[in-house]
Amino acid sequence: MDVAEVLRERWDLKPLELEVLTGGMNSAAWLASTDEWRVVVKAVGPVDTAFEPGLELAARLDDAGIRTGRPRPSKHGRVVERVDGRQVAVLEYVDGVELSPADQAAIGDLLGRVHSAAALEAGELADWLQFLLPFEDCLDLEPWIRPAVEGAVADAVALGSVSWAWLHGDPAAEAFLRQADDSVALIDWGSAMRGPLLYDVASAVMYNGAPVVPAYLRRRPELADELERGLPTFLRVRYAVQAGYFAWRITNNILTGISTPAENLKGLTDARRSFGL
Structure with a gap:
């Protein structure tokens, strides 16, 4: 082009x-x-x-x-x-300085602002979880993947109704940029979607650690019970997505954004470890 x-x-x-x-x-x-x-x-x-x-x-x-x-x-x-x-x-x-995973307070605070500004009526979790379907044909790459993914999906559906918003979808630290005036910008909206805000919070925890949560709840204190009830489940959902995604990349030899195929294998291995396997 x-x-x-x-x-x-x-x-x-x-x-x-x-x-x-x-x-x-x-x-x-x-x-x-x-x-x-x-x-x-x-x-x-x-x-x-x-x-x-x-x-x-x-x-x-x-x-x-x-x-x-x-x-x-x-x-x-x-x-x-x-x-x-x-x-x-x-x-x-x-422009700006990328945050690091140690900047959990700033990350959690801004994610809470995003979800407040982009709140939605709740949808059907079972329907939303079908966004894993593009990886369906790759879930048998290793024997642990399909049971882990299906188990995480079943546990999420069992939660029942949860709060929804427009999600960033991939809130890694490098998407947050500290501005000259000390405010924080959030870029890279290519994974945005409608969905349960627990998924975004779980993604932020996966990337940056659990201290994201207290900062998020200072913005959204009304969600404390929902996060206590649902966050462990959605952490499994987030790692299920990672497992499916890297299984798909390995199966199709997708190398965009990485230096060697070993990085795809690492992504899949990290997901497996999160399930204690």
Whole structure:
């Protein structure tokens, strides 16, 4: 894909510099700039159904005062353009210092703000958990995977009704950026989805540790009982997703975002250990 041409033809932007950005597990990205502006160009595959809703969520949250790296509409007013079989978006560049997993208070606090600003009516957990279905054919890669995934899903359904919101979907520390004014931005909305907020909290705990939870509850104290009841179950759900995802990557030899196949194996091994196996 000719990124400079796409920017000129679809967004009326003429960059002086283009830099490839690394690290995306499921996307390609470039930093485009002039002396006056910087944007991120992001491209994903044609079947990534979370991409456009995630960008729209980022725009809504930015309007609510949470800096997100919102999309810039194209000259046709679209947040996503289809180019050469890919979905392409242009995002505002967000500068800042990546948080580390030790910054649990800031991470939990901002996640609580996101869920408050993007609350939804509760949906059906059994239906939502079908987002594991794309990995179905890969769950027999190792004998422990299918029982672990199916057990986690059954336990989550047994919880009954839980609170829902629009979710970030992948709240690792590097998605949180400390700004010059000490506020925190949250970027990388490619995994956003509607769902139980317990899944986002469990993801944040998986990445950053349990001290995320007290900070989150300072924002959302009304959810204390729900987190006590449901968080252990959703930690298993989160690791079930990791198991399915890395089983899929290994089965299909997907190497985007990593240096060697060993990193896929590590992701699967980490998931297995979380189940005590």
